[in-house]
Amino acid sequence: MEFFVAQVLTGLANASSLFLVACGLSLIFGVTRIVNFAHGSLYMIGAYTGYSLMQVLPGAVGFWGSILIAGLVVGLVGLLIEILVLRPVYRAPELFQLVATFGVILVIQDLALLIWGPEDLLGPRAPGLRGVVRIMGEPIPKYDIALLIITPFVAVALWYLITKTRLGVLVRAATQDREMVGALGVNQSWLFTGVFALGSALAGLGGALQLPKGGADLLMDFNILAPVFVVVVIGGMGSLPGAYLAAIIISVLNVFGVSYLPESTLVLMFVVMIVVLMIRPYGLFGREEVAGEHGQVGEPERPIKPASNTVRMVVAAGLVLLALLPLYGSHFSLVLITDVLIFCLFAASLHFLLGTGGLVSFGHAAYYGGGAYVAALLVTHVNSPMELAFLLAPVGAGLVALAIGWVCLRLTGVYFAMLTLAFAQLIWSLVFQWGDVTGGDDGLVNIWPAEWLKATTVYFYFTLVIAVSGILILRHVAHSPFGYALRAARDSERQAEATGIDTRKVRLLAFGFAGFMGGLAGALFVFSKGSVFPNELEIARSFDALIVVFLGGVKTLAGGVVGAGFFKGIEEVLIRFEYWRLLMGLLIIFVVIAAPDGVVGSLRKGLERVGLRKVEDQ
Amino acid sequence: MLEVDRINSFYGKAHVLRDLSLDVPKGEVVALLGRNGAGKSTTMKSVMQIVRTASGSVRFEGQEISRLPPHKIAKLGVGYVPEDRRVFSDLTVVENLIVGYQPPREGSVTWTRDMLFDLFPNLAERRNNRGKALSGGEQQMLTIARTLMGNPSLVLLDEPSEGVAPVIVEQMVQVITQLKSEGLTVLLSEQNLHFAQAVADRAVIIESGARVYHGTLAELTANPDIRDAYLAA
Numbered sequence: 014m015e016f017f018v019a020q021v022l023t024g025l026a027n028a029s030s031l032f033l034v035a036c037g038l039s040l041i042f043g044v045t046r047i048v049n050f051a052h053g054s055l056y057m058i059g060a061y062t063g064y065s066l067m068q069v070l071p072g073a074v075g076f077w078g079s080i081l082i083a084g085l086v087v088g089l090v091g092l093l094i095e096i097l098v099l100r101p102v103y104r105a106p107e108l109f110q111l112v113a114t115f116g117v118i119l120v121i122q123d124l125a126l127l128i129w130g131p132e133d134l135l136g137p138r139a140p141g142l143r144g145v146v147r148i149m150g151e152p153i154p155k156y157d158i159a160l161l162i163i164t165p166f167v168a169v170a171l172w173y174l175i176t177k178t179r180l181g182v183l184v185r186a187a188t189q190d191r192e193m194v195g196a197l198g199v200n201q202s203w204l205f206t207g208v209f210a211l212g213s214a215l216a217g218l219g220g221a222l223q224l225p226k227g228g229a230d231l232l233m234d235f236n237i238l239a240p241v242f243v244v245v246v247i248g249g250m251g252s253l254p255g256a257y258l259a260a261i262i263i264s265v266l267n268v269f270g271v272s273y274l275p276e277s278t279l280v281l282m283f284v285v286m287i288v289v290l291m292i293r294p295y296g297l298f299g300r301e302e303v304a305g306e307h308g309q310v311g312e313p314e315r316p317i318k319p320a321s322n323t324v325r326m327v328v329a330a331g332l333v334l335l336a337l338l339p340l341y342g343s344h345f346s347l348v349l350i351t352d353v354l355i356f357c358l359f360a361a362s363l364h365f366l367l368g369t370g371g372l373v374s375f376g377h378a379a380y381y382g383g384g385a386y387v388a389a390l391l392v393t394h395v396n397s398p399m400e401l402a403f404l405l406a407p408v409g410a411g412l413v414a415l416a417i418g419w420v421c422l423r424l425t426g427v428y429f430a431m432l433t434l435a436f437a438q439l440i441w442s443l444v445f446q447w448g449d450v451t452g453g454d455d456g457l458v459n460i461w462p463a464e465w466l467k468a469t470t471v472y473f474y475f476t477l478v479i480a481v482s483g484i485l486i487l488r489h490v491a492h493s494p495f496g497y498a499l500r501a502a503r504d505s506e507r508q509a510e511a512t513g514i515d516t517r518k519v520r521l522l523a524f525g526f527a528g529f530m531g532g533l534a535g536a537l538f539v540f541s542k543g544s545v546f547p548n549e550l551e552i553a554r555s556f557d558a559l560i561v562v563f564l565g566g567v568k569t570l571a572g573g574v575v576g577a578g579f580f581k582g583i584e585e586v587l588i589r590f591e592y593w594r595l596l597m598g599l600l601i602i603f604v605v606i607a608a609p610d611g612v613v614g615s616l617r618k619g620l621e622r623v624g625l626r627k628v629e630d631q
Numbered sequence: 632m633l634e635v636d637r638i639n640s641f642y643g644k645a646h647v648l649r650d651l652s653l654d655v656p657k658g659e660v661v662a663l664l665g666r667n668g669a670g671k672s673t674t675m676k677s678v679m680q681i682v683r684t685a686s687g688s689v690r691f692e693g694q695e696i697s698r699l700p701p702h703k704i705a706k707l708g709v710g711y712v713p714e715d716r717r718v719f720s721d722l723t724v725v726e727n728l729i730v731g732y733q734p735p736r737e738g739s740v741t742w743t744r745d746m747l748f749d750l751f752p753n754l755a756e757r758r759n760n761r762g763k764a765l766s767g768g769e770q771q772m773l774t775i776a777r778t779l780m781g782n783p784s785l786v787l788l789d790e791p792s793e794g795v796a797p798v799i800v801e802q803m804v805q806v807i808t809q810l811k812s813e814g815l816t817v818l819l820s821e822q823n824l825h826f827a828q829a830v831a832d833r834a835v836i837i838e839s840g841a842r843v844y845h846g847t848l849a850e851l852t853a854n855p856d857i858r859d860a861y862l863a864a
C-alpha cells in the first residue's frame with residue numbers, strides 16, 4: 014500500500030511537465046489548426062535556457078526565477094516562429110504548415126547544438142528541496158512534492174484564463190470559427206500570435222520544470238513528442254481537463270511500468286491509448302473534429318491523365334542515363350544513386366498514401382525501417398538466405414502497416430496523423446529497448462546481399478530494377494479502379510460510401526500496400542548498407558520522407574520521386590557542413606514560404622506564367 | 632454611407648459578382664433582392680472582404696475599405712450578420728455577445744448587454760445556454776445581437792428571415808424597424824419580397840451577380856413585371 018501511494022505520487026509529479034507541454038500543443042492546435050511539431054523543440058529550448066539561467070542566478074529565487082524566465086524566453090521564441098514562419102503560410106494547405114514546423118525543428122536542433130554543445134546536461138537540484146520526505150515510510154523527493162502542489166495551480170490558472178476571461182472566450186470562439194471572429198472585429202493575427210506564444214511558453218515551462226528530475230539533451234525534442242501526442246489523443250484535442258487527466262494516467266502508469274515491467278514501459282502507454290480510443294474515438298474529453306473551414310477555397314485538382322509522350326520520353330531518357338551510369342559514373346556515384354533510388358521508392362510509397370489516399374501518415378519510417386529490420390532479423394536469427402529475407406521484409410512491413418492502420422484509421426485528420434507518429438515511435442522504442450533481439454542502439458550488422466549481388470554495380474542494377482518497378486506499380490495502382498476508389502474516399506467519404514465503396518477497407522488496404530512498398534525500400538536499404546540501426550525508424554526519417562513529398566508537391570504524381578532526388582542531392586551538398594540541419598531547416602522554411610506548390614508544382618506554374626506550357630483549363 | 636462601385640468577385644475561377652454597384656444612403660434600409668444563387672451573400676461577404684474583391688471599389692463613409700482585412704472593416708463600424716448564423720455553438724449566449732464586443736464608437740448607438748436582452752427577451756432567458764442549445768430563431772437573434780455588441784453604424788443583414796418561423800419573421804421586422812429608428816443603416820439581403828416591403832426604403836435586384844434593377848421599394852411594388860422577371864414568386 015505504502016509503495017503504491019509513493020508510486021502514484023511520483024507519477025503525479027512526473028505528469029507535471031507532460032501536462033504543460035500537452036496543454037500548449039492543444040491550445041495552439043485549437044486556434045491555429047496547426048499541429049506544432051516544433052513543440053518538442055520548444056520544450057527542449059525551455060530546458061536548456063532554464064539550465065543556463067540556473068547557472069548564473071543563485072538560490073531558490075534564482076531557481077524558480079530561471080524557470081519562469083525560461084518560459085518567457087520560449088514564449089518569445091514562439092512569437093518569432095509564428096510571425097516569421099507560420100504567418101506567411103496560414104493560407105496554404107495545412108500540411109505545408111507542418112512542413113514549416115519540421116524546418117523549425119531542424120533549425121532549433123542545430124542552434125541548440127551550437128549554443129549548448131553535444132553533451133547531455135544534468136539538471137541542477139532545486140535549492141531547499143534537495144532531500145526527500147517520508148510519506149507512509151516511503152521516500153518521496155521534495156521536488157516531487159513541490160511539483161504536485163504547483164501543477165494544479167497552473168492548471169486552474171489556465172482554466173480560468175480559458176473559461177473566464179475575454180481572451181479565453183475569443184480563443185474558444187476562434188477554435189470554432191475564426192473567420193467569424195475576424196468579421197466581428199477581432200484581429201486574428203494578433204490572437205494567433207498570442208496563443209502561439211502562450212502555448213510555446215507552456216512548453217518552455219515544462220522543459221525547465223523537469224530539469225531537477227532529468228536534464229537537457231539534444232534528443233528531448235523528439236522524445237517528448239510521442240508521449241505528448243498520446244496525452245493529447247487520450248485526453249481529447251483542445252481539452253484542458255483531458256490533458257491533465259491523460260498526463261496523470263500516462264505518468265502514473267509509466268512509474269508502475271518501470272517497477273513491474275521495465276522492458277515495456279513505452280508499450281504500456283500505447284496499450285492504454287488503444288483501449289481509450291476503442292471506447293472513445295476522440296479521447297476522454299474530445300469532440301469529433303469538424304472538417305472543412307468556412308470560406309476556404311482550394312484550387313481544383315488537375316485531372317489525372319496518362320503521361321503525355323513528352324513526359325514518357327523524358328522518363329525513358331532519364332532511365333537510360335541511369336542504366337548507363339556504371340559506364341561513366343564513379344564508384345561513389347553508384348552508391349549515391351543507389352541511395353537516391355531507395356529513397357525515391359520510400360518517398361513514392363508515402364506519396365501514394367498522402368496524395369492519392371489523403372492519409373497523412375507521420376510515421377512512415379515504421380515500415381521502411383520495419384522492412385529493413387524484418388530482413389536483418391531473419392538473417393541474424395534464423396540465418397535466412399538473403400533472397401528469402403528480401404522477399405519477406407516487405408510482407409512483414411505490410412502486415413505491421415495493416416495492424417497499425419487498423420487502429421489509426423478509426424480516426425481522421427490530425428488525430429490520425431498523430432497516432433501514426435505515435436505508433437512509429439512505439440516500433441522505434443520496441444527495437445531500441447529490446448536489445449537482446451534487435452541489438453538495440455548497436456543495431457544489426459553483417460546483413461550482406463547474396464553472393465551474386467555483392468558487386469556494387471550489380472546491386473545498383475538490382476536497386477534500379479526494383480525501385481523503378483515499385484514506383485511504376487505504385488503509379489499503376491493509383492490509376493487503377495482501386496486508386497479511384499481511394500481518391501473517392503479521400504474527396505468525399507459520404508459520396509464514396511453511397512456508391513458502394515467500403516472506404517475503411519479501401520484505406521486499410523492502401524495503408525498496408527504503402528507499408529509494403531516502404532518495407533521494400535527498407536529491404537533494399539539494409540542490404541545495400543549491410544547494417545541497420547534504430548535511426549531508420551526515427552521520427553526524423555518519417556519527416557525526411559514527408560519533407561520530400563512536400564518539396565516535390567503533393568498534387569503531382571512525379572512529386573515524390575522528384576522531391577527525393579532533389580532532397581538527396583541537396584542533403585549530399587549540405588551534409589558536408591557541420592551545421593547542415595540548420596541550412597536544411599532554413600531551406601525547407603524558405604521553400605514552404607516561397608513555393609507552396611512544391612518544386613514540381615511551382616515549376617509547372619512558373620512555366621505556365623511565362624507561357625511555355627499551355628494552361629490546362631478544366 | 633456605403634458605396635459599392637463595379638466590384639468583381641470570384642470563388643476560385645468562378646466569376647460570381649460582375650461589375651456590381653450599389654449605394655446604401657445613411658439611415659436607410661436597402662433590400663438586396665435576387666433568386667437563389669444570385670450573389671446576395673457574396674455581395675455581403677465582398678463588402679466585408681471575407682471574399683476578396685478582385686477589382687472595383689467599396690467605400691464606407693467615404694473611406695476605401697476594399698483593401699482592408701475584415702477585422703478592420705468591422706472596427707470602422709460595419710456589422711456583418713451571416714446567413715448561416717454561425718453562432719459559436721460551444722459558447723454560451725453571453726460569451727457569444729462578449730466576442731462581438733467593441734468599444735463605443737462616436738456617431739452610433741452604444742449597445743449594452745441589457746439593451747440587447749430588452750430587444751430580444753428570448754435571449755435573456757437563455758443567457759447561460761450554449762449556442763447549440765438554441766432554436767433556429769434564437770440563434771438568428773443571437774447573431775444579430777452579437778453583431779450589435781460591436782456598435783456598428785451599418786449592418787449587413789443576410790437573409791434574417793430564412794428558415795425561421797413566421798412569428799420570428801414578425802419579430803425581425805420589428806427589430807429592423809427599431810434599428811432604423813435608432814439611426815442605423817441596413818443592407819438587407821432577402822428572397823422574401825413581403826419581408827423587404829415591410830422594412831425597406833429601397834431595393835436593388837441582382838441576377839447572376841449583376842445589378843438588374845434599383846429604385847425605391849414603392850416603384851418596385853408598382854412594377855409587377857420587374858418582380859416577376861427577377862424574383863421567385
Ligand SMILES: Nc1ncnc2c1ncn2[C@@H]1O[C@H](COP(=O)(O)OP(=O)(O)OP(=O)(O)O)[C@@H](O)[C@H]1O
Nearest residue numbers: 310642645647665666667668669670671672673674
Ligand atoms: N464557397 C463557395 N465556393 C464556390 N462557389 C460558391 C461559394 N459560395 C457561393 N458560391 C456560388 O456563388 C454564387 C452566388 O452565391 P451566393 O451565396 O452569393 O448567392 P445568394 O444570392 O446568397 O443565394 P441564396 O439565396 O441561396 O443565399 C452561386 O452560384 C453559388 O453556387
Ligand SMILES: [Mg+2]
Nearest residue numbers: 671672673714
Ligand atoms: Mg445567400
